[in-house]
Amino acid sequence: MSLDINTKKAKKHAWRISKERGIGASRIRVPGGYLDAEVLGMVQKIAREYGNGYVHLTTRQGFEIEGIHLEDMDKVNELLQPIIEKVGINQNPEDKDNANGYSASGTRNVSACIGNNVCPFANYNTSELARRIDKEIFPNDLHFKVACTGCANDCAKVRMHDFGIIGMTMPQYDPDRCISCNACVKGCTSLSVSALRMENYKIVRDTEKCIGCGVCVTKCPTRAWTRSEKKYYKLTIMGRTGKKNPRLGKDFLVWADEENIVKIIKNTYKFVEEYISPNAPARKEHIGYIIDRVGFEKFKEFALKDVELMPETIMNNNVYWEGIHFDNKH
Amino acid sequence: MGYQLSKEKMESIFKTLQETHDIYAPVVKKGDGTFSEVDVVRYDKVTSLDEIEWNKKSDYSFKEALLSINETLFYFTEDETTVPKGPTKDLLIFLRACDMHALKRLDQIYLDNKFGDFYYQRVRARAKFCLMGCEHSCDSGYCVAMGTNKADDYDLYLKLDGDKALVDAKNEDFVAIFNEESKLDVTPDYVTENKQKVSIPKNLSKATKDNPIWEEYGSRCIGCGRCNFVCPTCTCFTMQDIFYKDNPKVGERRRVWASCQIDGYSQIAGGFEFRKSQADRIRFKVMHKHYDFEKRFGYSMCVGCGRCDDVCPEYISHAAILNRLAKEEG
Numbered sequence: 001m002s003l004d005i006n007t008k009k010a011k012k013h014a015w016r017i018s019k020e021r022g023i024g025a026s027r028i029r030v031p032g033g034y035l036d037a038e039v040l041g042m043v044q045k046i047a048r049e050y051g052n053g054y055v056h057l058t059t060r061q062g063f064e065i066e067g068i069h070l071e072d073m074d075k076v077n078e079l080l081q082p083i084i085e086k087v088g089i090n091q092n093p094e095d096k097d098n099a100n101g102y103s104a105s106g107t108r109n110v111s112a113c114i115g116n117n118v119c120p121f122a123n124y125n126t127s128e129l130a131r132r133i134d135k136e137i138f139p140n141d142l143h144f145k146v147a148c149t150g151c152a153n154d155c156a157k158v159r160m161h162d163f164g165i166i167g168m169t170m171p172q173y174d175p176d177r178c179i180s181c182n183a184c185v186k187g188c189t190s191l192s193v194s195a196l197r198m199e200n201y202k203i204v205r206d207t208e209k210c211i212g213c214g215v216c217v218t219k220c221p222t223r224a225w226t227r228s229e230k231k232y233y234k235l236t237i238m239g240r241t242g243k244k245n246p247r248l249g250k251d252f253l254v255w256a257d258e259e260n261i262v263k264i265i266k267n268t269y270k271f272v273e274e275y276i277s278p279n280a281p282a283r284k285e286h287i288g289y290i291i292d293r294v295g296f297e298k299f300k301e302f303a304l305k306d307v308e309l310m311p312e313t314i315m316n317n318n319v320y321w322e323g324i325h326f327d328n329k330h
Numbered sequence: 331m332g333y334q335l336s337k338e339k340m341e342s343i344f345k346t347l348q349e350t351h352d353i354y355a356p357v358v359k360k361g362d363g364t365f366s367e368v369d370v371v372r373y374d375k376v377t378s379l380d381e382i383e384w385n386k387k388s389d390y391s392f393k394e395a396l397l398s399i400n401e402t403l404f405y406f407t408e409d410e411t412t413v414p415k416g417p418t419k420d421l422l423i424f425l426r427a428c429d430m431h432a433l434k435r436l437d438q439i440y441l442d443n444k445f446g447d448f449y450y451q452r453v454r455a456r457a458k459f460c461l462m463g464c465e466h467s468c469d470s471g472y473c474v475a476m477g478t479n480k481a482d483d484y485d486l487y488l489k490l491d492g493d494k495a496l497v498d499a500k501n502e503d504f505v506a507i508f509n510e511e512s513k514l515d516v517t518p519d520y521v522t523e524n525k526q527k528v529s530i531p532k533n534l535s536k537a538t539k540d541n542p543i544w545e546e547y548g549s550r551c552i553g554c555g556r557c558n559f560v561c562p563t564c565t566c567f568t569m570q571d572i573f574y575k576d577n578p579k580v581g582e583r584r585r586v587w588a589s590c591q592i593d594g595y596s597q598i599a600g601g602f603e604f605r606k607s608q609a610d611r612i613r614f615k616v617m618h619k620h621y622d623f624e625k626r627f628g629y630s631m632c633v634g635c636g637r638c639d640d641v642c643p644e645y646i647s648h649a650a651i652l653n654r655l656a657k658e659e660g
Contacts, residue, residue, distance in 0.1 A: 116366035123366050150366075169366070177399050179587045180570065183554060201570045201586070218364055221556040222399060222587070223372065223390070226362040 005070050012141075013095070014104040015073065016064065026051075026065045026076050026101075029109035030087050031134040032127030032148070033061035034117075042083050050076050060109040077101040088131060090138040106284055107140040112148040113156040116167075122150025123167030123214050124231050129258065136262055142272050143284040145240075146265060152192070152213040152234075159249040162287045163265050164236035168212030168255065170228035170312070175202045177224035184216035184225055191215050212255065232312075235261050238288035238321060247288070247323020254314040264303045271302035288321070332516030333497045333508045340488070340495035341379050343507060347422065348377060351458075354395035355424035356388035357381055363389075364643075373423075382424060384490065387468045391562030391637060392425040393436060396453055397587075403449065405582045416452040422486075424460045427520055428473045428635040430481035432562030433459065435623075435631055439565045449585075458485040458501055463519030470636030472528040472649055473521065478633040480520045487518045526636060528649050529656035534621040538659050539613055547651065548609025550644050555589030557615070557638035557648070563631050566590060590615055616651055 007017050016025040028043065043063050047055050052067025068076055078099045084091055091102045110133050113119070115126030126148040133146055146163045149156035158164025180201040188196040195209035196216060203224075205216075212232055217225045232255045239249025253261070268287060275294050276285050291299045296319060309315060335343075347353065355376045363370040371383050372390040404411040425433075440450035461484035473479040485501035498516040499505045558564040568588040573581040588595055591611045596604035605611050623631035632648070639647045 120365050125367070167366075175400070179399060179555075179559070179589075181555060181589070181592050200572050200575065201584075214366070219554075220364075221554045221589075222559050223359070223362055223370055226359075227366060229361060 003070055005073075010070075010073065012103055012105050013077075013101040015101070017070070018066075022070055024068050024070045024073065025056075026068055026080065027058065027062055027104070028065070028080065028083055028087070029058075029060065029062040029089065029104065031089065031110055032112040032130030033114075034112070034127035034131070035087050039083055039086050042079070042086075046076055046079050050079075058109075061111045062109055074099075088134075090135060092139065103139040105139075105141045106143040106282075107137055108143075108145045110134045110137075110146045110148065111156055113150050115148070115150045119150055120218060121153060121214065123169045123212070123227070124150060124233075126150050126156070126167070129165065132258075133262060133265065136266060137269070140269065141283055142269060142276070143286060144265070144269070144272075152211050159236050159239040160241055161239050161249060162237065163261075163268075164234075164239060164249045165261060166234040166236065168232040168234055169214040169217065170212060170230070170232055170255065171205065171210070171214065171216050172226045172228055173203060173205065174224050174226070177222045178202055179222055179224070181221060183219040183221060187215045187219035231258065232256065233258065233261055235264065237319065238286075238291060240286045240288050240323075242286060244289070244327035245323050245325050247321045250316070250319045250321055252316055252319055253309070254316075255310070256313045257310055260307050260309060260313075263305075263307050267303045267305050267307070268299075270305075271299055274302070331499055331505050331508070332514050333499070333511040334514040334516070335495050335497065335508070335511040337379070337490055337493045337495050339511070340490075340497070344379055345377075347507075351420045351422045352417070353377075353422045353424070354392070355382040356386075356392075358383050358386075379490065384462065387426070387471070387635070387637070387640075389637065389641065390560050391432065391635070392423050392429050393432070393562050393564075395421065395423050396436065396457060397440075397450065397565070397567075399587050401449060401585050403583045403585055405580075407580050416449075417456050419456070421453065421457040422460055423457060424462055424488075426462050426464055426635075427481040427518075428471060428476075428478045428633045429562050430459060430461060430484060431473075431476075431478035431633045432635070435563040435633070436565060438627055458503075460484065460486040460488055461518055463487065463489055464521050465519045467521040467524045467526075468636060470526050470639045470649070472524050472526045472634040472636060474524050474634075475528040475530055476630060476632060476634035478635075479522065479524075481518070484518075487516065489516070489519065524634075526639075526649050528634065528652050530630070531620065531652060531655035531659050533660040534617065534655065535659075538617065538621070538655065541655070541658060543651065543654055543658070544609040544613040547612050547646055548607055550646055551591065551608040551612055552644055553591050553593065553608050553611065554643065555592040556641045556643065557646075558589035558591060559587060560637040560641045562635055562637070563619070563633060564589075566595075568595075590618075612646075612651075616648070616655075620652070620655075 014027045047065045050068050050072045051065045054066050056064040058064050080101055081099045084102050089102050110130040112126035112130040116122035130148045145161040147156045147158040147161045148165045149158045150167045185196045192213050192215045193209050193211055195206045196203050217227050235253040235256050236249035237252040275290050353376050354373050356371050357374045359370045371386050371388045373395050402414050404413045440447040486504050487498035489496040496516045499508050566588040567585040570584045619632040
């Protein structure tokens with residue numbers, strides 16, 4: 001029996017048309033990579049009943065249930081509905097009403113490291129921010145990759161993303177609690193950027209060097225070092241993988257706040273809509289290439305609309321990327 | 331003498347007391363813990379009953395209210411020294427039974443150890459103590475095993491029970507304040523059983539130094555000193571002479587809390603260090619608390635508050651060490 005499947009529609013609803021004829025895979029993205037373990041059982045059920053029993057944990061923190069016969073798509077979509085609701089995926093109302101799965105395409109799942117729910121180094125709740133951003137930007141066809149990581153260790157590899165959000169803390173020092181044990185200086189030197197030194201038995205923090213990683217705070221035995229009440233973030237931009245010019249994202253904002261970062265990401269959608277190449281395949285073009293083409297000033301004009309940075313936020317007025325060039329070898 | 335009054339009335343007395351007293355009590359410092367979004371309970375000056383943390387044991391003990399972490403002993407110019415003024419008000423310190431017993435240890439070291447310490451003495455002379463009862467045992471404390479679960483020599487006992495306050499005043503100054511309140515027999519809450527069971531080693535001797543336990547725990551210890559800083563009975567300090575940067579002929583001498591676990595503690599002129607390995611340092615600490623001090627003063631130094639076990643980042647348990655020693659050394 002020959003299959004008649006609208007593959008474009010399927011792909012826009014998080015289905016992969018696999019290399020094997022008639023077989024697809026259902027992709028379930030998990031915003032922030034954080035989910036109720038109950039979902040695992042639901043995924044297992046689909047994999048066993050309709051798939052080949054195997055699931056791939058995707059590189060963007062989702063499940064890809066393999067080996068599903070494409071004719072079972074509707075039945076699987078029905079089983080996906082409670083999962084979609086449980087992991088909190090933004091869904092178009094008509095998809096929800098008809099149990100059509102969820103729309104997915106260009107904008108990728110916002111991924112996150114484990115964050116401060118668990119990790120001693122993390123400076124914020126990464127999955128929570130990932131889910132917040134998710135709500136703001138999904139669903140969307142444009143190719144955006146956003147990731148959140150708790151500290152400058154960047155376990156989430158956010159510098160490979162269009163927008164990378166790195167948790168920072170502004171270390172607060174109470175000299176009256178400091179006993180000159182040097183644990184922070186040693187910690188900063190061995191684990192971070194050597195921003196601390198001791199002078200007259202007290203610590204001097206080189207504010208130019210400090211990356212707000214919070215190692216000093218975790219090393220301090222007396223609570224002389226504590227975290228700032230306000231949470232800070234570093235926003236790295238336009239990192240990417242790919243065939244032409246893979247490169248690491250560079251710092252755009254340092255000591256930035258959540259609100260402005262969300263605004264900048266949303267503003268960038270407007271920038272992309274305006275300047276995306278008309279020849280971009282399936283309207284997918286890495287934002288970085290667009291900026292390379294139209295210039296950083298133009299990007300800033302869009303990105304910084306209605307953005308009022310805090311006085312302590314440092315913005316790099318010009319950002320220059322490097323990376324490996326396969327597209328333009330000299 | 332015991333009294334019962336409304337919480338409201340107690341609050342107004344609390345306010346009046348502040349005209350003549352600086353009141354120190356455990357308070358929750360939001361987000362000031364070692365890790366992100368983790369609180370710490372430590373001592374600070376309070377102005378209202380509601381600022382006090384009544385339930386959770388403080389992470390850091392009351393001792394910082396009597397012994398500043400950094401205390402300037404004198405300021406010096408080229409030919410003169412000036413001793414800073416002592417407290418201008420009386421102190422009222424809220425603490426639990428284990429800490430009342432720790433106070434006895436602090437007094438032993440600073441007042442009754444060949445000569446009295448001028449700086450401790452002048453603060454101690456003005457300090458009064460308000461006992462906070464323990465309705466339930468904390469998780470890690472072993473006050474019952476150490477005989478520190480009950481304290482009688484308080485100036486004041488205060489318990490809040492809904493909108494009532496129960497008071498037992500022993501100090502004449504306080505009796506005078508509460509005299510017009512309705513009388514009621516008030517007995518402080520105390521625990522008679524702990525969750526943490528500890529057998530006290532009775533036969534420690536010089537030979538105990540050869541027990542392989544020290545090497546075992548020494549290999550786990552990172553020498554951060556947290557156990558000492560949270561301990562209500564650790565009294566060690568070091569000296570720092572600070573020469574002001576603008577004019578190095580002027581400066582101050584400070585005494586600053588020290589830790590027998592941190593590098594440099596046992597270092598002498600010329601660089602020799604008596605206890606270089608963490609194994610030696612742990613041995614020294616445990617033996618000092620449970621053997622040396624006892625030999626000298628007739629009772630154990632440790633009060634079994636369990637704070638060192640709560641704070642150790644390497645999960646080294648003083649209680650577990652005691653149990654091991656009791657088993658192995660008898």
